[in-house]
Amino acid sequence: MIGTMPKQLILGLCLVLGASGIPAHPLDPALLELQESVAGTVEVLWRLPLSQSGNAPLSPEFPERCHSMSAPGAAEVGQSVIQRWRMDCGSGSLVGERIGVAGVAGLDSRKTDALVRIRLADGRLVQAVLRGDAPSFEVPRHAGP
Numbered sequence: 001m002i003g004t005m006p007k008q009l010i011l012g013l014c015l016v017l018g019a020s021g022i023p024a025h026p027l028d029p030a031l032l033e034l035q036e037s038v039a040g041t042v043e044v045l046w047r048l049p050l051s052q053s054g055n056a057p058l059s060p061e062f063p064e065r066c067h068s069m070s071a072p073g074a075a076e077v078g079q080s081v082i083q084r085w086r087m088d089c090g091s092g093s094l095v096g097e098r099i100g101v102a103g104v105a106g107l108d109s110r111k112t113d114a115l116v117r118i119r120l121a122d123g124r125l126v127q128a129v130l131r132g133d134a135p136s137f138e139v140p141r142h143a144g145p
Contacts, residue, residue, distance in 0.1 A: 028079075029129075030101060030114040032060050036121045040090050042066065046083045050076070058103040058114065061136065065090050093121060093139075099128075100136025107132040 031047040046060055072083040101107060101114040107130060114130040118139060128137045
C-alpha cells in the first residue's frame, strides 16, 4: 500500500511524526556533586544536560543556612552546562539536612532524574537519585546497611 502513496504524502507524514516533540532522553540526568570540608565550606558542581536547560532550568536546593561564597562559574562541556561554586554552610555538617532539585518545570514534568553525590567531611560518600515524586532527600546520619 505504501508503494502507491505519493512521495509528498510519505514525506509529509515523516515530518509530522518526526516532529512530535519527543522529550529529552530519560537517561540524561542532572548531576549534583558536593564536597564538604571540616570548616563548613562546600564545593558545588552542578551539571545540567543541554537537553534539559530550557526556559525554566532546574536548580539545586540547599539548607537555608548555606550561602554562596562565590558566583557560579559556568562552562559548556560537551552536551552539558557545568557550574561550580563554593558555599559556606556554617560549622555543622550536611548530615540530617535536606538537599534537593527544583524548578518551575520540575523533574517530573521534564521526565528526568538528578543524581546526587555528597562527599561528607567525615569521609563518607552519600549518593541518591532524585525523581519527580521525590525531588529531595535527607542526608542520612549513619551509613546504610
